[in-house]
Amino acid sequence: MFAFERQIKMTEPTAPENNDIPEGFALFSPPEGFANLVGPLYIALKDDMPTLGFRVEERHCNPAMICHGGMMMTVMDMAVGVGVVHSSGTKQFVPSVNLSFDFLKPAPLGAWLESKIDFTEPRRSMGFAAGYLVGPEGPVMRANGICKIPSKDSKTFKTNMKARIVDMAD
Secondary structure, three states, X not given: OOHHHOOOOOOOXXXXXXXXXXXXXXXXXOOOOOHHHHOOEEEEEEOOEEEEEEEOOHHHEOOOOEEOHHXXXXXXXXXXXXXXXXXXXXXXXXXXXXXXXXXXXXXXXXXXXXXXXXXXXXXXXXXXXXXXXXXXXXXXXEXXXXXXXXXXXXXXXXXXXXXXXXXXXX
């Protein structure tokens, strides 16, 4: 039977048996929005950089039962933004304006994946970041991103992101 011939069952997501969360991580739970739909996601402060992580569940997988590329891109989009917020000191949401991704290897069901942002360069109105999504056997994705750093008086992106990140990572 081909993958596209399988019937899709509307059931609760199935968590892998090993759903241990590494020490130091806390639930990343923005009060609203898209991040709450793809989680659960977790956050920790590692090497003075916020790190996002998650355990690959069945609902995060494609028909080959490996982590869906869209899920990995979503997490790294958020990790790039969180890295720019942290390194720039802004308190506002920083929307992505450009992202590029390279898929390096599959991430299996049950794997713990976490971001590793190893370069950030905040400028006056743009922030640049690069890093990896890393699994138990090394990097599974490489990401580069550019985020808009809004002006302090911007009403469009007004929110205290810095406080949210610090509160969740502590």
